[in-house]
Amino acid sequence: MNEVGVILVTGGASGLGAAVVRAVHEAGGTALVLDKDTPAADIPAKDALTVDLTDTAAAEHAVTQLAERAGGLDGVVTAAGIDSCGPLDEVSTMDWERVVRVNLFGTAAVVRAALPYLKVSRGRVVTVASTLGLRVAGDATAYCASKFGVVGFTRALAMETAGQVGVTLLVPGGMRTRFFDSRTEQYRPADDSKLNPPERVADTVLFALRQPAGCQLRELVVCHEEEPSWP
Template sequence: MDAVLVTGGSSGLGAAVVEAVTKAGGRPYVIDRQRPAEGVPWVECDLADTRAAEAATREVIADAGGLDGVVTAAGMDVPGALADVPGEVWDRIIQIDLMATAAVIRAALPALTDSHGGIVTISSTLGIKAVSDATAYCAAKFGVVGFTRALSAELAGQVGVTLVIPGGMRTRFFDERDEKYKPGPDAILNDPANVAAAILFALQQPAGSAVRELVIAAERESSYP
């Protein structure tokens, strides 16, 4: 593992993956709207624009001189009843959480095939268990599950593909939500560093071995199983 592209690498799980890759001696590259940690190369991009996401990915590959891994950690959610979430917000959740995942991987495939690299997509426990007031997020994350399973079959023997299904984590993901959608003070959330370590494990599999799916959650995660 050398050059690893991390979408959403400036915060949350993405930032934890960047740190894990760096500690392991790899070279993280970030695509995000915000600047990542000091010294981490990045391309500024709104991932909701999927053509721009493809162009940003190609820019990273040119800068890195190739690519060994991709982690699609960028994600967003705005909970609410379907009738209450504005259409443009609902669409943006799908665009960032699902469409950008496919766009970045599509653009990275030639480089990943050359390196026999690895892909890690990030779904959610809400990608396998649906809940109320999360139609866009569940649609996107269920989509990531189906997309990744199909991609795994398509790329078998060429590129390693791993689906990661994390439970709730202690990040800023919940900060801008209405209070009724925020985890309570007694909520049990996982450390994103734990999930990042599992992602690194998947990326570091030897040739001929692939970790297909990982569910990673706090021991008393309420949304799984």
């Protein structure tokens, strides 16, 4: 397998993003973290920036800052994501649009800023969609819209950058993270034992990042064997 190199991870302070950061470090690579929160204390200050991904200009600038500090990028993993559950007419406009801005616009902004570096290194992008980017659920219009958007964005990006940058669409099912903590009881998984630990999903991210030149894992669905949202 190839060396991991320098990997930028959005949402790297918690959940899947933090699991990817750990996996990169364990593989001997360098993880750069973008998150609205401060990452774990063992992440060097030069390798992390706090940023609100709803601010496109700030997100793009943060990517450039970290890439320049590190002397380039070998990969990007867009693990940052949020949700705001509820019927469309009960979720505020601000909350609904924030989900789309973080999940979709934030993904596009980070990848856009990273592309010049990835083209030099012939690096890779792993975008994080969801099983709800392939099917729908009620009271999740913002999340579904954003993740369906990530699916379309990633497939088009793969076509656009073929032969220049590797692109993988990751479609995870539910994971045992703090993602569900702020939800009301009706929107929490009934049985968290049927959720994957994020470390298992992070292993598949690392597998995609380490593929040899010319070989692409275009799409990966990773979920618990009893995942209720798949197929």
